[in-house]
Structure formats: structure tokens, C-alpha cells
Amino acid sequence: MDLLFSPADEQYRTRIRAWLSDNAGDLALIAKAEDPLQAARDWQRKMYEAGFVGLTWPKSCGGQEASLTQQVVLSEELAQARIPHLINGIALTTLGPTLIQHGTEQQRQRFLPGILSAKEIWCQGFSEPGAGSDLPSLTTRAVLDGDEFVVNGQKVWTSLAPIADWCFLLARTDPKAPKREGISYLLCDMKTPGVTVRPLRNAGGGFHFSEVFFEDVKIPRDNCVGEINGGWKIARSTLEHERSGLSGVVALEANLERQRQMAAKLKVGDKTALDKPGNRQKLAQYWIEIEGLRHLGYRALSDQLAGRPPGASASVGKLFSSRLRQKIAKTSLELAGPLAPVAKKSPHVIERGRLHAGYFDALGYSIGGGTSEIMHNTIAERILGLPRSTRDD
Amino acid sequence: MDFELSAEQVAMRDVARNMLGERWHPDKMREAIDKPPATIPTDLWAELSQMGWLGVNCDEILGGGGQDILTAAILVEEAGRALLPSTFSTNLASAWAIENSANQAHRDGLLTELVLGNKRVTLAIEENHGSWGPDTIELNATGNDRDDTLHLSGTKLLVPDGSTADLFLVAARHDENLCLVAVDADAQGVTVNAMKRLDGADIVELELNDVAVPASALLQWGGDGESLLREVYSVFTVLIAADLLGSAEVTLQMTSDYAKERVQFGQPIGSFQAVSHRLADILVQVEIGRSLLYGACLALTEQREERHALVAAAKSWLNETAIDATEAGVQLHGGIGYSWELDVHLHLRRARSNAATLGDSDFHRDQIANYYCDRPG
Ligand SMILES: Cc1cc2nc3c(=O)[nH]c(=O)nc-3n(C[C@H](O)[C@H](O)[C@H](O)COP(=O)(O)OP(=O)(O)OC[C@H]3O[C@@H](n4cnc5c(N)ncnc54)[C@H](O)[C@@H]3O)c2cc1C
Numbered sequence: 001m002d003l004l005f006s007p008a009d010e011q012y013r014t015r016i017r018a019w020l021s022d023n024a025g026d027l028a029l030i031a032k033a034e035d036p037l038q039a040a041r042d043w044q045r046k047m048y049e050a051g052f053v054g055l056t057w058p059k060s061c062g063g064q065e066a067s068l069t070q071q072v073v074l075s076e077e078l079a080q081a082r083i084p085h086l087i088n089g090i091a092l093t094t095l096g097p098t099l100i101q102h103g104t105e106q107q108r109q110r111f112l113p114g115i116l117s118a119k120e121i122w123c124q125g126f127s128e129p130g131a132g133s134d135l136p137s138l139t140t141r142a143v144l145d146g147d148e149f150v151v152n153g154q155k156v157w158t159s160l161a162p163i164a165d166w167c168f169l170l171a172r173t174d175p176k177a178p179k180r181e182g183i184s185y186l187l188c189d190m191k192t193p194g195v196t197v198r199p200l201r202n203a204g205g206g207f208h209f210s211e212v213f214f215e216d217v218k219i220p221r222d223n224c225v226g227e228i229n230g231g232w233k234i235a236r237s238t239l240e241h242e243r244s245g246l247s248g249v250v251a252l253e254a255n256l257e258r259q260r261q262m263a264a265k266l267k268v269g270d271k272t273a274l275d276k277p278g279n280r281q282k283l284a285q286y287w288i289e290i291e292g293l294r295h296l297g298y299r300a301l302s303d304q305l306a307g308r309p310p311g312a313s314a315s316v317g318k319l320f321s322s323r324l325r326q327k328i329a330k331t332s333l334e335l336a337g338p339l340a341p342v343a344k345k346s347p348h349v350i351e352r353g354r355l356h357a358g359y360f361d362a363l364g365y366s367i368g369g370g371t372s373e374i375m376h377n378t379i380a381e382r383i384l385g386l387p388r389s390t391r392d393d
Numbered sequence: 394m395d396f397e398l399s400a401e402q403v404a405m406r407d408v409a410r411n412m413l414g415e416r417w418h419p420d421k422m423r424e425a426i427d428k429p430p431a432t433i434p435t436d437l438w439a440e441l442s443q444m445g446w447l448g449v450n451c452d453e454i455l456g457g458g459g460q461d462i463l464t465a466a467i468l469v470e471e472a473g474r475a476l477l478p479s480t481f482s483t484n485l486a487s488a489w490a491i492e493n494s495a496n497q498a499h500r501d502g503l504l505t506e507l508v509l510g511n512k513r514v515t516l517a518i519e520e521n522h523g524s525w526g527p528d529t530i531e532l533n534a535t536g537n538d539r540d541d542t543l544h545l546s547g548t549k550l551l552v553p554d555g556s557t558a559d560l561f562l563v564a565a566r567h568d569e570n571l572c573l574v575a576v577d578a579d580a581q582g583v584t585v586n587a588m589k590r591l592d593g594a595d596i597v598e599l600e601l602n603d604v605a606v607p608a609s610a611l612l613q614w615g616g617d618g619e620s621l622l623r624e625v626y627s628v629f630t631v632l633i634a635a636d637l638l639g640s641a642e643v644t645l646q647m648t649s650d651y652a653k654e655r656v657q658f659g660q661p662i663g664s665f666q667a668v669s670h671r672l673a674d675i676l677v678q679v680e681i682g683r684s685l686l687y688g689a690c691l692a693l694t695e696q697r698e699e700r701h702a703l704v705a706a707a708k709s710w711l712n713e714t715a716i717d718a719t720e721a722g723v724q725l726h727g728g729i730g731y732s733w734e735l736d737v738h739l740h741l742r743r744a745r746s747n748a749a750t751l752g753d754s755d756f757h758r759d760q761i762a763n764y765y766c767d768r769p770g
Contacts, residue, residue: 293681302395
């Protein structure tokens with residue numbers, strides 16, 4: 001047993017650090033840019049041109065065919081340097097691998113370069129008003145008419161929709177088939193007539209997700225990934241394309257470190273928040289849980305390296321890390337004591353309102369990408385082998 | 394990068410699970426709750442030695458099994474599952490102490506006796522101060538360099554496997570420094586008073602009344618007894634954490650199995666989310682606990698800087714995991730879960746006992762707070 005990265009991986013780490021320190025200046029510009037979207041695209045393109053995007057993809061698909069451990073090293077370094085997620089992150093982790101596995105050669109040639117360089121930004125149109133956790137009950141219809149699908153329906157909570165150039169969506173192509181066997185995986189140009197995006201404000205105040213309406217939207221038949229009516233299996237395989245979660249650990253570690261430094265500065269009477277025994281116990285608890293998650297990640301990575309299937313173990317990491325993220329964010333807010341509710345831009349606000357944003361941000365983690373309740377079901381059924389709860393899915 | 398058990402470790406675990414399941418029955422712990430504490434009979438003890446498990450973590454040159462701390466932890470985890478008395482953890486932690494002692498005579502003679510099962514050795518660390526750990530130790534060892542004798546006086550509590558021990562490794566203060574001193578059970582001035590744990594395990598109070606031992610009875614580590622003691626405390630602690638993992642995991646398994654079979658309202662109770670989600674939470678706790686345990690064992694073996702904090706993390710987390718798992722075990726079995734016959738309460742008793750051994754969760758969080766919160770910057 002060892003936790004060592006190979007000399008080659010460590011050399012790679014050095015290379016990333018050097019590149020980041022030479023180029024991080026550009027990143028600072030994004031925050032201040034007049035056109036932040038363009039700046040975010042430029043940043044991803046720059047990362048791509050330096051060979052840091054699509055790391056484990058085949059070379060024929062524009063990737064680097066790098067090892068899993070290099071992928072881990074890269075995501076650790078990016079999180080360490082607090083580099084924000086790439087603008088096309090959703091497509092890079094889900095759609096890209098789907099096209100590589102199930103797409104036609106033509107689809108790969110057409111779409112992968114734009115995903116990698118962020119020339120084309122993608123959104124994921126899965127959830128609907130009537131189909132969230134029970135995704136297979138979705139009702140957006142796609143009817144094949146000659147060489148085109150005609151799509152009618154509505155998607156919701158679609159992240160990035162207003163800025164997206166393309167959408168990968170699930171639509172029902174056979175309403176008579178059992179619900180998992182009548183779904184297709186389609187690629188839709190967001191500029192197609194009939195597509196309407198209505199941004200939704202989220203609980204934290206931001207405009208992160210939207211509603212997307214489809215009204216007689218025409219999608220070429222060639223933009224169906226895999227077989228017609230075979231979309232559910234394909235979508236599922238990429239929902240399970242989860243990473244070892246080690247980059248999330250580094251981010252949580254940085255959160256906790258910021259919390260510790262803040263607590264050391266916050267005055268409570270003639271002491272600091274960090275002197276309070278209750279707070280010290282909480283910080284220690286989060287330290288324990290982050291180490292637990294890190295070592296769980298190493299176990300998952302070892303399984304992957306040894307070619308053992310990840311199975312449902314990703315649900316363990318997702319459930320645990322979203323909860324941990326929320327506990328840390330909640331404590332950060334509470335450490336501010338009486339000043340915790342002071343709004344941003346108000347006099348006496350703590351940390352310029354960052355704590356509120358972090359708190360709301362954390363709340364979304366146990367809903368998006370499969371809720372914590374669904375993670376519990378998955379663990380109960382697929383790891384413990386318990387019988388399914390009575391439901392018709 | 395390889396952070397899973399090796400094929401040999403998995404094989405040893407399976408052998409241990411079978412062997413202990415055949416040769417030890419949980420009824421012995423159940424009976425011990427009303428009778429004198431449970432101990433390992435001589436024939437089973439000899440078998441454990443023949444399997445090469447006593448001192449499995451010691452160097453082969455010294456007669457041990459040549460394995461690392463993780464391997465020792467795997468054995469202790471199996472002992473926890475099987476409800477075997479705490480013999481592995483005391484034997485293996487003592488073996489580690491002796492092997493890492495600078496005292497050549499101990500390494501050559503004593504270790505062989507321990508590995509062969511001829512001598513049962515245990516650790517006497519905690520005293521009656523309402524807390525745990527090396528910092529609370531007061532028992533005095535007096536004597537000076539010219540004098541070739543040490544004199545020990547004081548009382549140790551909660552000494553595991555004390556009624557069958559031939560030798561105690563006693564934590565003491567000597568010239569303001571902490572150290573470990575080997576004291577024979579039959580030395581003049583030693584009194585062993587039986588105690589018993591909630592789970593029927595054998596613990597004792599050890600009274601030392603001006604016990605004289607030769608200075609060579611001092612165990613040292615690079616000439617520094619204090620760091621040896623702190624290291625031994627961490628090794629012992631991580632082994633108790635492994636025992637807790639064993640209790641948690643086997644109870645989770647028993648309870649999941651029951652949830653698949655027991656039918657109420659026309660369906661297996663495991664289909665009710667109030668049941669299945671509680672079990673899923675326990676599974677998450679167990680998986681995190683196992684990960685922490687591996688991390689702590691590896692850090693100890695590699696002598697990494699954060700090793701004591703990782704041991705504290707594993708113990709703190711697994712204390713709570715084992716208690717949660719065994720309490721859930723009682724609840725989710727319903728009436729039978731509350732019965733004397735079912736083994737679940739035996740695991741609950743063991744978990745409760747081990748959780749209060751070598752530091753509860755608050756204690757270990759305090760250790761981590763001292764390590765993490767007060768770092769500069
Ligand atoms: C920040 C954020 C970003 C998102 N981005 C996208 C995106 O880009 N694209 C996209 O397609 N979707 C996106 N989503 C939607 C997300 O996938 C869904 O919200 C999620 O799957 C839950 O579906 P729902 O909202 O319909 O809730 P519901 O499924 O209605 O659930 C409501 C509550 O009931 C519980 N529940 C439901 N079924 C069960 C069950 N079987 N057992 C126990 N409890 C149950 C749920 O856990 C939840 O607490 C995003 C969501 C968030 C919060």
C-alpha cells in the first residue's frame with residue numbers, strides 16, 4: 001500500500017504549477033473583464049492549447065491520452081490554485097465521454113473540438129417540471145419526420161442555458177414503449193427557431209439556471225446520439241462517469257482553511273472565535289471528514305487504476321461531500337455571530353458577503369446531479385442490496 | 394498509488410474470519426457479562442501463535458510476521474467482528490513497543506516469547522484522572538543513572554487483558570519524561586485487582602507499591618522513551634479503531650440481512666426508506682471510517698508528520714460510527730434487537746467500551762484542534 005504518485009506524475013505536477021504561475025494573471029482578468037463570458041471562453045481555450053483539457057481522452061478525439069493519475073494531479077493543482085471550473089465543464093465531463101463512447105465518427109469530428117476549446121458552450125437539458133429525480137418519466141416529445149426530429153416540450157433548471165450555443169437533451173421518441181425504452185439523446189443548436197430560454201433566479205440570488213421551451217424545434221436526425229429510443233442507457237452511463245472526487249477534496253480543504261483564518265481574526269469579547277472550544281471541535285470534525293473523503297478518493301482511484309468498476313461507490317462520495325460542504329458553509333456563517341445576517345454592500349458586512357454566497361451555493365449540491373435522498377436509495381439498493389422502495393421506476 | 398488491501402492481506406483476513414468464527418463463539422462474551430471476564434483459553438492462544446498472528450507486525454528477523462501496522466489492524470478488525478477478547482490489540486501493540494525499543498535484550502528475548510505465545514504482554518497506560526492519554530500520566534518511576542534500579546509506585550486502571558498478563562508495559566514518568574517500563578506480573582509489590590467491562594472483557598486495576606525493577610526494564614526509542622510512548626499510544630489507538638470498525642461493519646451486515654428477510658405490511662422492512670436510509674448512512678460512515686483507518690495505519694508505518702492527527706481522526710470517527718451502527722442495529726431489529734439472545738447488544742457493549750478506551754471522540758477532536766487550529770498563518 002502506498003499513496004505515491006510516480007516520478008512522471010510528479011514531473012507533470014511541476015509542469016502544471018509552472019504553467020499556472022506564468023498564466024494565472026490572465027485568470028485574474030476574467031473577474032474584471034467587460035465581457036466575462038468571452039474571457040471564460042478564452043481561458044478554457046488557453047488551457048486547451050496548453051494541453052490541460054480533455055486529458056484522458058484519446059488523441060484521435062483531441063485528447064492527451066494521459067493517465068488517470070495525471071488527471072488527478074491536474075485537478076488537485078487546479079483546485080489548489082483556486083482556478084474556477086472550466087466554462088464548458090458540464091460538456092467536458094458528460095457529453096464528451098458520451099460522444100467518444102457512443103457517437104458516430106462524424107459527430108465526434110463535428111462536436112468534440114468545440115467542446116474542448118469552448119468555441120461552443122453546452123447546456124444539459126434533462127430535468128423537466130414533471131421529471132426530476134424520476135427522470136425517465138420525462139415528457140418532452142420528439143417526433144421523427146423524414147430527416148428531422150420535431151421537438152415540443154419544456155426543460156427546467158438548465159444551467160448555462162442563456163449562454164449556451166448547444167444543448168444535449170433527452171426527449172421521448174416512443175410514448176408507447178416502457179418509459180426507459182422510448183427516450184432518445186439529441187443534440188440541439190440553441191439558435192434553432194422555436195427554442196426559448198427564460199432565465200430563473202435561484203435562491204441565492206444568482207441567474208445560474210433557466211427554463212428552456214421547445215416549440216416545433218427541428219433537429220436533424222444525424223444529431224441523435226446512439227440508437228433512436230436508446231438514449232436512456234447512454235445518459236445513464238455518463239451520469240455514472242463520475243470522477244474520483246479528489247479535486248473536490250482540495251476545494252473543501254481550501255474552504256476549511258479560509259474558515260480557520262477567518263475564525264482567528266473574528267473577535268469574541270477579548271478572545272477570537274478560534275479560541276472557543278465548540279468552534280475548535282467543529283473545525284477538528286471537518287478536518288477529520290475531509291481526510292476521510294480524501295482517503296475514500298484514494299481508494300476509489302486505486303479501484304479505477306486496477307480496473308475494478310466504481311459501481312455505486314460514487315454515490316457515497318457525493319452524499320458525503322455535499323453534506324460536508326454544507327456543514328462547513330453553515331459554520332462559516334455562524335462564526336460571524338451577530339454579524340452573520342448583515343447583507344453584502346452593507347456596513348459591517350463580514351468577508352464582503354462571501355459567506356452568504358457560499359452558504360447558498362452549498363445548498364444546491366445536495367439537489368443538482370441527483371438529490372441526497374436518491375443517493376441514499378442508490379446506496380441502499382446497489383451496495384447494501386436492500387429491496388427497492390415501492391415506486392414505479 | 395495503491396490504496397487497497399493486497400491480495401495477501403485479503404487472504405489473511407478471510408482465513409482469520411473463518412478460523413475465529415469456528416474457534417470462538419460469541420456466547421462466551423454473553424456468558425461473561427454475568428460471570429468472570431472472558432479470556433482466551435490456552436489452546437486457542439497457542440493456535441493464534443501457530444497461525445503467525447501474534448506479533449504479526451514485527452520483523453521476521455526477530456521472529457515476527459514481518460507485516461505492517463495495517464495487517465495488524467486487519468486482524469484486530471476480525472477480532473472485533475468475531476467478538477474475540479481484546480487479545481490481538483494488546484499483543485500487537487505490545488509487540489510494536491518492544492520491537493521499537495532500543496533495548497536489545499527485550500527485542501531478542503521478550504519478543505520471541507511473545508510471538509510464541511509463551512508470555513502474554515499487555516499495556517498499562519491510563520490512570521484515574523477523568524481523561525486519557527500520555528499527558529495525564531502521573532505514575533512515578535524514581536531512581537537515577539548510577540543506581541541500577543527503578544522504583545515504581547502508583548495505580549493504573551482499565552488495563553486490558555490484565556488478569557492473564559505475565560508482563561505489563563507500564564507508562565510512567567521518570568525524571569519528568571514519559572517512558573514505558575516492563576514489569577513482571579509476579580514482581581514484589583504488584584497487585585492485580587480484577588475489573589470488568591460492560592461487554593464482559595477482562596480489564597484490571599494494577600497497583601504498584603514501590604516495585605523495584607532493573608533499569609534495563611526501561612523501553613526506549615532512540616534514547617527517548619517519551620516519543621516511544623506517544624508512538625505506542627497511537628499504534629494501540631489505531632488498533633482499537635480497527636476493532637470498532639469490525640463491530641460496525643458486522644452489525645451493519647446483520648441488520649441489512651435482517652431488513653431483507655423481515656416482512657411487515659406485506660413487504661420486507663428494508664424497502665421502507667426510514668429503514669434503508671438509516672442503513673445507507675451507516676454504510677457511508679463505515680466507508681469513511683475504513684478509509685481513515687487505512688490512512689492512519691499507512692501514516693504510522695511511513696512515520697508521516699500528520700500520523701498522530703490521522704490516528705485521532707480514525708479513532709474519533711470510528712467511535713461514533715460503531716456506536717451509531719450498533720444502536721441502529723438494536724432499533725432496526727425491533728423487539729428481537731432488544732433481546733439478550735441476539736448478538737447485536739454484544740457489539741453495542743463492545744463499541745461503547747472501546748469508544749471510551751484510549752480517548753473518546755471529543756478527546757481526539759481536541760488533539761486535532763491542537764494540531765490544526767493553532768498552526769501559524
Ligand atoms: C444548482 C442546480 C443546477 C442544476 N442544473 C441542471 C442542469 O444543468 N440540467 C438539468 O437537466 N438539471 C439540472 N438541475 C436539476 C436537478 O437535476 C434536479 O433538481 C434534481 O434531479 C431533482 O429533481 P426535482 O427538482 O424535480 O426534485 P424532485 O425529484 O421533485 O424531488 C423533490 C424532493 O423529493 C425527494 N424525492 C424524490 N424522489 C424520491 C424518492 N424516490 N425517494 C426519496 N425521496 C425522493 C427529492 O430528494 C427531493 O428532496 C439542477 C439543479 C440545481 C439545484
